[in-house]
Amino acid sequence: MPWWGKTSSKEDKKKTNGSIIDAIHRKFKIASEEKDNSRSGGSWRRGSDTVSERGSISRVPSRSPSPSTHVSRCQSFAERPHAQPLPLPGARHAGIGRCNSGISASIRPRLDGGLKPLDLPLPKPGCGPNRLGHAYTEGDIATASVSSASSTDSDYPSDSRILSPLTSDYENGNRTATNSPSSMKHKDQSHIFSPKYSKEILKPADFSLNNQIPSTSPRRAPLSTHVQNMQIPHRGALYSAPDSSLSSPSRSPMRAFGPEQAINCGLWAGLGSGHCSSPGSGYNSGHNSIGGEMSGQLFWPNSRCSPECSPIPSPRMTSPGPGSRIHSGAVTPLHPRAGGASMESPTSRPDDGKQQSHKLPLPPITISNTCPFSPAYSTATSPSVPRSPNRADNPTSPGSRWKKGRLLGRGTFGHVYLGFNSESGEMCAMKEVTLFADDPKSKESAQQLGQEIALLSRLWHPNIVQYYGSETVDDKLYIYLEYVSGGSIYKLLQEYGQFGEIGIRSYTQQILSGLAYLHAKNTVHRDIKGANILVDPSGRVKLADFGMAKHITGQSCPLSFKGSPYWMAPEVITKSNGCNLAVDIWSLGCTVLEMATSKPPWSQYEGVAAMFKIGNSKELPAIPDNFSDEGKDFVRQCLQRDPSHRPTAAQLLEHPFVKNAAPLEKPILVAEPSEAMPMVMNAGRSMGIGHARNIAGFDLEGFAIHQSQGSKTAGSSEIHTPKNASCPVSPIESPLLHSRSPQHMSGRLSPSPISSPHTQSGASTPHTGGNGAIPFHHAMQPTTYLQESMGMIPRSHNILYANSNNPYQDPKPDFFRGMSQPSHVFRELISSDNSSLENQFGRPGYADPREQYNRQPVLADRVSQQLLRDHGKLKPSLDLNPTFSMLGRTNGI
Numbered sequence: 001m002p003w004w005g006k007t008s009s010k011e012d013k014k015k016t017n018g019s020i021i022d023a024i025h026r027k028f029k030i031a032s033e034e035k036d037n038s039r040s041g042g043s044w045r046r047g048s049d050t051v052s053e054r055g056s057i058s059r060v061p062s063r064s065p066s067p068s069t070h071v072s073r074c075q076s077f078a079e080r081p082h083a084q085p086l087p088l089p090g091a092r093h094a095g096i097g098r099c100n101s102g103i104s105a106s107i108r109p110r111l112d113g114g115l116k117p118l119d120l121p122l123p124k125p126g127c128g129p130n131r132l133g134h135a136y137t138e139g140d141i142a143t144a145s146v147s148s149a150s151s152t153d154s155d156y157p158s159d160s161r162i163l164s165p166l167t168s169d170y171e172n173g174n175r176t177a178t179n180s181p182s183s184m185k186h187k188d189q190s191h192i193f194s195p196k197y198s199k200e201i202l203k204p205a206d207f208s209l210n211n212q213i214p215s216t217s218p219r220r221a222p223l224s225t226h227v228q229n230m231q232i233p234h235r236g237a238l239y240s241a242p243d244s245s246l247s248s249p250s251r252s253p254m255r256a257f258g259p260e261q262a263i264n265c266g267l268w269a270g271l272g273s274g275h276c277s278s279p280g281s282g283y284n285s286g287h288n289s290i291g292g293e294m295s296g297q298l299f300w301p302n303s304r305c306s307p308e309c310s311p312i313p314s315p316r317m318t319s320p321g322p323g324s325r326i327h328s329g330a331v332t333p334l335h336p337r338a339g340g341a342s343m344e345s346p347t348s349r350p351d352d353g354k355q356q357s358h359k360l361p362l363p364p365i366t367i368s369n370t371c372p373f374s375p376a377y378s379t380a381t382s383p384s385v386p387r388s389p390n391r392a393d394n395p396t397s398p399g400s401r402w403k404k405g406r407l408l409g410r411g412t413f414g415h416v417y418l419g420f421n422s423e424s425g426e427m428c429a430m431k432e433v434t435l436f437a438d439d440p441k442s443k444e445s446a447q448q449l450g451q452e453i454a455l456l457s458r459l460w461h462p463n464i465v466q467y468y469g470s471e472t473v474d475d476k477l478y479i480y481l482e483y484v485s486g487g488s489i490y491k492l493l494q495e496y497g498q499f500g501e502i503g504i505r506s507y508t509q510q511i512l513s514g515l516a517y518l519h520a521k522n523t524v525h526r527d528i529k530g531a532n533i534l535v536d537p538s539g540r541v542k543l544a545d546f547g548m549a550k551h552i553t554g555q556s557c558p559l560s561f562k563g564s565p566y567w568m569a570p571e572v573i574t575k576s577n578g579c580n581l582a583v584d585i586w587s588l589g590c591t592v593l594e595m596a597t598s599k600p601p602w603s604q605y606e607g608v609a610a611m612f613k614i615g616n617s618k619e620l621p622a623i624p625d626n627f628s629d630e631g632k633d634f635v636r637q638c639l640q641r642d643p644s645h646r647p648t649a650a651q652l653l654e655h656p657f658v659k660n661a662a663p664l665e666k667p668i669l670v671a672e673p674s675e676a677m678p679m680v681m682n683a684g685r686s687m688g689i690g691h692a693r694n695i696a697g698f699d700l701e702g703f704a705i706h707q708s709q710g711s712k713t714a715g716s717s718e719i720h721t722p723k724n725a726s727c728p729v730s731p732i733e734s735p736l737l738h739s740r741s742p743q744h745m746s747g748r749l750s751p752s753p754i755s756s757p758h759t760q761s762g763a764s765t766p767h768t769g770g771n772g773a774i775p776f777h778h779a780m781q782p783t784t785y786l787q788e789s790m791g792m793i794p795r796s797h798n799i800l801y802a803n804s805n806n807p808y809q810d811p812k813p814d815f816f817r818g819m820s821q822p823s824h825v826f827r828e829l830i831s832s833d834n835s836s837l838e839n840q841f842g843r844p845g846y847a848d849p850r851e852q853y854n855r856q857p858v859l860a861d862r863v864s865q866q867l868l869r870d871h872g873k874l875k876p877s878l879d880l881n882p883t884f885s886m887l888g889r890t891n892g893i
């Protein structure tokens with residue numbers, strides 16, 4: 001019986017969702033045809049045919065009201081300087097090249113070309129018609145946008161496919177004595193990478209539509225009803241952000257689609273509570289997420305381009321959502337730049353960039369990426385530039401002001417800008433989200449962001465983008481993050497083509513390290529893909545975009561239809577399993593293939609068909625022929641359809657593919673904890689004055705960090721600047737600081753290339769001893785040199801993250817102190833809840849640290865609600881609450 005037979009047997013559902021099921025049938029038929037065509041090498045040509053057959057997707061012509069932007073986009077792509085092929089490194093592993101099957105002919109040139117970016121198919125000047133393969137018109141993309149009326153974090157509340165205790169235990173990565181033998185068998189390292197584990201257990205997919213929830217969201221009223229002086233999005237358009245069935249036409253004007261498109265949308269919205277939107281929005285970060293809060297990419301456009309590579313991003317191509325209001329020109333009187341033209345040119349600085357500065361939480365001090373894990377995390381390439389002590393004790397100095405700089409990227413919720421402190425020279429990434437108090441979508445966005453903040457604030461790992469703090473300014477919420485200047489893997493792939501295997505190994509290892517850490521906290525990212533993985537100039541990889549991340553609490557995590565189609569695990573599509581950590585492993589496997597081919601697996605199919613393929617097909621995606629055996633096995637391990645058969649992240653760290661990843665040629669200095677700790681602790685005190693985040697709240701590799709809790713107000717803290725602390729500056733990250741350098745030999749290192757201009761002593765960091773040179777402490781102290789793969793934390797650290805029996809031993813999260821200065825929102829949260837901050841989040845009082853996480857959704861909800869309440873209070877008068885200096889700061893303050 002075909003898979004749809006199961007569904008069609010449910011008469012009631014059939015009656016209710018007849019049109020949807022028909023759509024499914026059509027889609028699946030198309031998928032099957034495409035599968036056949038793919039095998040015959042004609043998928044792209046056929047793609048065009050089937051597109052027209054689909055009707056609902058393809059019949060909508062491109063109706064871009066902004067042809068100029070379209071042209072610009074194409075031009076930007078065509079004119080983009082091509083990456084020049086470089087001599088291949090002395091690879092120990094074979095390069096990545098051709099796929100033997102499964103990848104359509106249209107992308108084979110890339111694979112054939114190996115590392116020749118020039119082989120990338122380029123669009124013709126006309127651009128639009130030259131979409132390879134599926135002949136996706138803009139309308140194709142736009143009409144694939146769907147959204148649901150579900151709530152933001154719309155996990156299926158009644159889904160019965162929750163993790164079994166065994167599965168949950170396994171997937172949680174906890175390999176403790178409590179694990180059952182049956183669960184342990186999958187964790188046996190001696191077996192996990194044996195060939196038999198590569199064999200999938202193939203089961204018919206369950207495409208149950210029980211939870212189909214056609215989009216029913218009422219169309220929202222024009223924004224003009226509650227927001228003055230705003231450019232009003234077209235009323236009939238679809239809003240795609242969190243859970244509305246509508247999306248902004250200003251983002252994607254072609255989303256105004258007809259009933260047929262709605263059917264398709266309903267189909268996928270019905271598969272889960274999430275929704276898809278802006279599928280081809282390569283102009284936002286290549287994301288394409290589906291979820292209560294995310295947009296979804298249902299296509300893999302062949303000529304897509306990210307904002308990072310397009311100097312003139314098209315508003316039409318951006319992901320909708322609350323951020324779309326910004327992007328679409330929905331400009332508030334207070335922030336004309338927020339959605340103005342300046343955003344259209346990420347290469348240009350906003351006009352008033354120098355005028356608008358914010359008293360923001362200071363970026364984390366040096367410890368953020370240095371001491372706790374490895375001193376390898378350099379100030380040279382990290383925004384975590386050591387903060388000058390004079391800034392720490394004078395938070396109201398001009399040095400604490402940040403200025404919003406150029407656009408780094410666009411996301412579902414808003415825009416991400418470079419933040420620069422011209423006083424200190426420090427940088428951060430500012431995610432700016434506009435909140436509309438009376439907008440249900442804003443509410444959902446705020447809820448989602450609150451959850452993301454709550455989660456991010458508890459994460460502390462060199463392979464996870466660091467959260468610095470957040471605040472509301474007028475009607476905007478700013479989230480301050482570590483600035484990772486290299487952009488995303490997606491962007492790099494777009495610009496330079498597929499990666500070599502050495503790089504893939506290294507990146508994969510780092511991703512795994514971050515995942516192992518995350519999973520050890522029972523937290524699933526749910527949107528692992530190239531666009532959400534940032535790379536710094538030294539090749540360090542950092543997981544980003546935790547908007548879909550979720551903490552799994554025991555067995556109560558129901559399935560969510562969230563993720564990005566091409567990277568989405570089968571069980572997510574088929575709802576054959578509950579929310580589990582293994583979905584990230586599947587996505588990782590897809591990301592490895594993405595890095596190897598510059599496209600995710602199944603990209604030869606448009607998104608809906610791809611999802612059918614992923615969910616129903618027993619095939620594995622093609623793996624490049626010249627991928628090493630280790631690489632092939634790694635991918636196969638990840639892409640096992642049965643999630644319980646997938647190794648954990650910790651186990652995969654032992655896989656030869658990543659275990660043998662090329663080490664850095666730079667040594668890593670591991671400072672003595674006894675030496676590092678004072679710095680960390682003092683740093684915590686510094687941050688305790690209300691600037692940045694709470695040190696004590698983070699996992700510091702098992703270090704027992706005790707933050708001084710006595711002073712939370714500016715200027716009241718002691719600032720201890722340890723002399724000759726060795727942690728702040730890494731000897732390995734700076735280009736100037738190679739292991740073979742004389743400085744190393746002599747025990748002194750060159751100052752960081754990004755030394756703080758405001759270091760009192762003139763040294764490159766507060767800890768340099770004042771002479772501009774970094775005391776090479778390990779020359780005098782017991783030291784450990786490690787060969788580390790691309791800046792990864794030492795292996796032992798990985799083990800610590802992954803195998804800790806008690807991954808919650810160290811978080812002690814203090815969410816609110818993560819704020820620059822506890823924002824009005826969060827202060828109100830504290831007071832209104834009539835409970836202390838400590839009692840709520842992570843302070844002593846929880847016997848089980850997990851309780852902290854269990855309360856996280858509550859926190860997120862409160863945060864989001866308060867964000868909106870706060871905004872609602874501020875909105876009428878736009879007055880600032882004098883009590884909270886960080887709020888409502890206007891430009892120039």
Ligand SMILES: Nc1ncnc2c1ncn2[C@@H]1O[C@H](COP(=O)(O)OP(=O)(O)OP(=O)(O)O)[C@@H](O)[C@H]1O
Nearest residue numbers: 285287409410411412413416429481482483484545
């Ligand atoms: N910390 C950072 N450093 C540098 N660039 C960043 C950083 N965070 C985000 N960006 C840029 O901004 C883009 C959008 O950011 P992000 O994906 O976090 O937004 P989002 O709203 O969460 O997106 P999504 O729709 O995927 O949820 C990224 O693709 C990247 O180009």
